[in-house]
Amino acid sequence: MRVLAAMSGGVDSAVAAARAKDAGHDVVGVHLALSRMPGTLRTGARGCCTIEDSMDAQRAANLIGIPYYVWDFSERFKADVVDDFVAEYSAGRTPNPCLRCNERIKFAALLEKALALGFDAVATGHYATVLTDADGNRELHRAAAWAKDQSYVLGVLTAEQLAHSMFPLGTTPSKAEVRAEAAARGFSVASKPDSHDICFIPDGDTRGWLAERVGAEQGEIVERDGTVVGTHQGAHAFTVGQRRGLSIGHPAPDGRPRFVLEVRPKDNTVVVGPKEALDIAQLAGSRFSWAGRAPEHPESEWACEVQIRAHADPVPATAVVRDGELVITPDAPLGGVAPGQSAVVYLGTRVLGQCTIDRTVSAVPAPA
Template structure:
């Protein structure tokens, strides 16, 4: 097959590209330029996709012996990931930009261009597996090493995208094995640190970055009964489940810490309350998709596991399609679930699908005013 290897400049994508070559595929490497800030370097940066990363990717491609290109996806990335991130926070939601990047850049824009150029598949260094059922349908599954499993951030992939996706690292027992393999192959990125945090906020100061983009206006901090407890510098700086930075100045009546329960961007209000009020008994989203074939009879409740963060543990739940939403009911209440997060549904190791959370139902009713 003709395979386009997305090379971030890290060790995972480099080894994935090398494995695709060894598997007998005709491989071309490509690095996605996602920023129009040509002076960005890794010094002091905790993201990815810097100039240094593109150079690392090119050196790896040279050693592997494959053609290498840099494609400018910066405009698409700004519109589909960065602007979406700003809009979601402005709406009081907590987005996951990695999900949007996988959905709209790596497996939409990139795959679309790859197919138009005659490639059969896009290869990435994600830790996930693609299996085929008895009828030849492709399914997305967890990686062999759950500690490194990245199937959660791939939960947005559709059946068509899975047909053209390749994850050569899915069966690798550990990241240490990938680094050791890179060393054997003579790849200079063997010991390169993993990228983390949001790539377009390299200093990690999300609050400051958002304040610069959307502005900050003082608003009220309220309890669940609507009583004013204090003020805040801007609602966009808060997320559901947050404890630090409230600066209310005096304890709750019971002496326990308070947490952000709700962000109301229209009124610029932040609602706080006890930790137990973060527990939700139901979550739902109208923007849902299936990673492969969807379940039969999904209008009736079916057993599954749900995962609401990339590094969270899956929890038993039931799910069903109801009134245009994917409605998920965990067996035990989930804590700190925020609108805008992604809920990924599993059956065993298989990623069944996902939804962007629009609403939640608290397991602890608000007190009657």
């Protein structure tokens, strides 16, 4: 097969490209330039998006012995990831830009261009596996090493995208084995730290970065009954579950700490309350998709597991498609679920699908 290897400049994508070549595929490496102003992306040994990462990727490609190119995806990245991030925060939601990048850049824009150029598949360094069922349907599954499993951020992939996706690291028992293999191959990135945080916020100050783009306007911090307990300098700076930085200035009547329960951008209000009020009995989203074959009867409840963060544990739940939404009810309440997050639904190790959370139902009713 002709395989386009997406090379971020990190150790995982370098080893993935090398394994694709070892498997006998005709491999070409490509690095995605996601900004025309390198200073707007985080620097350091992160394996994600900067000029130094591009150079690391090229050195690895040279050692593997494959052609290497840099493709400018900066305009698409700004529109589909950066602008989406700002819009979601402006709407009071908490987005996941890495998941959105996988959905709209690596497995939409990149795959689309790869297929147009005659490639059969795109290979990445994600820790996940693609299996084929008895009827020939492609399925997305967790990686062998659950500690490094990245199937959550790939939950947005469709059946068509899975048909052209390759994850050479999916069956690897540990990240240590990948690093050892990289060292044995002579890759300079063998000990390079993993990527982290948000690549397009240079200094890691998300609050300050958003304030420059959304604007900061003073608003009220209120309890669930509407009692004003403080003020803030911009609702966009808060996210559900946050405890630090509320600056209420005095203890609640019950003496217990307060957490952000809701962000209301329309009236620039932040709602706070006790920790138990963060417990969510149900969540739902109209923006849902299936990672491969859809359930036979999605309008009838089925048992599953749901994961709401990349590094969270999956929890037992039931799910159903009702009134145009994927509605998920965990067996026990979930804590700190924010609109804008992604809920990924699993059947065992298989990723069934996902939704962007639009609304939640609290397990603890607000006081009358």
